[in-house]
Amino acid sequence: xxxxxxxxxxxxxxxxxxxxxxxxxxxxxxxxxxxxxxxxxxxxxxxxxxxxxxxxxxxxxxxxxxxxxxxxxxxxxxxxxxxxxxxxxxxxxxxxxxxxxxxxxxxxxxxxxxxxxxxxxxxxxxxxxxxxxxxxxxxxxxxxxxxxxxxxxxxxxxxxxxxxxxxxxxxxxxxxxxxxxxxxxxxxxxxxxxxxxxxxxxxxxxxxxxxxxxxxxxxxxxxxxxxxxxxxxxxxxx
Numbered sequence: 180x181x182x183x184x185x186x187x188x189x190x191x192x193x194x195x196x197x198x199x200x201x202x203x204x205x206x207x208x209x210x211x212x213x214x215x216x217x218x219x220x221x222x223x224x225x226x227x228x229x230x231x232x233x234x235x236x237x238x239x240x241x242x243x244x245x246x247x248x249x250x251x252x253x254x255x256x257x258x259x260x261x262x263x264x265x266x267x268x269x270x271x272x273x274x275x276x277x278x279x280x281x282x283x284x285x286x287x288x289x290x291x292x293x294x295x296x297x298x299x300x301x302x303x304x305x306x307x308x309x310x311x312x313x314x315x316x317x318x319x320x321x322x323x324x325x326x327x328x329x330x331x332x333x334x335x336x337x338x339x340x341x342x343x344x345x346x347x348x349x350x351x352x353x354x355x356x357x358x359x360x361x362x363x364x365x366x367x368x369x370x371x372x373x374x375x376x377x378x379x380x381x382x383x384x385x386x387x388x389x390x391x392x393x394x395x396x397x398x399x400x401x402x403x404x405x406x407x408x409x410x411x412x413x414x415x416x417x
Contacts, residue, residue, distance in 0.1 A: 181369045181371070185228060185368055189229060209290065211271055213292050219266070222260045229368065231376055232374070232376070237382075247267075249270060251359065252405060253325035254331055258325075258330075261359050261378065271320060273293070274288060316350050321352075341398055353385050354384040355381070357378065359377070360377045361413050
């Protein structure tokens with residue numbers, strides 16, 4: 180019963196915050212810091228309503244660079260609240276172009292400055308990624324990626340796609356991994372306190388001097404570090 184009530188209230192909160200985020204974004208459309216503001220609003224109340232206690236570690240690693248490529252593990256839709264609490268300043272994400280047509284949230288996502296690409300059109304997507312790299316270099320913004328490409332739904336860290344790593348090398352910016360402990364099977368929303376999630380920001384991985392041929396090794400290095408970190412966090416939460 181608690182879970183059903185909680186889900187209903189969270190949906191209402193989601194709609195309210197989406198409306199507030201739309202107002203913020205209309206006042207300063209496409210500002211690269213809109214995403215952080217909206218994400219923090221989602222996380223602030225959403226985590227409380229869900230009964231999730233968040234512990235943050237390593238936040239100092241987000242303050243060392245003007246531009247970076249942030250990569251994080253992607254578990255469920257609750258990541259909106261879990262990772263929303265740590266999105267750095269001037270950080271945007273990349274989403275599907277048709278997302279902007281999703282009522283309310285899609286318009287907030289678009290106006291918040293996030294980047295929309297047509298993933299169904301490979302040539303257009305590649306061109307968009309090149310343009311995004313230029314923006315990353317010139318405008319001192321950071322890009323947030325879920326390199327798994329989809330939600331793993333508690334099945335463990337999935338293989339990584341390489342786009343984020345190509346972009347980081349081309350822009351010459353570091354990669355900052357962010358790991359959240361596995362929560363899919365550890366949270367009980369029928370309790371007032373559903374459980375704890377630990378979010379750990381790992382030290383930046385430099386891409387200085389790297390070329391495209393270094394991408395496979397870079398992907399493996401980042402994934403190995405994240406897998407080791409997540410396993411360590413899971414042991415602590417258990």
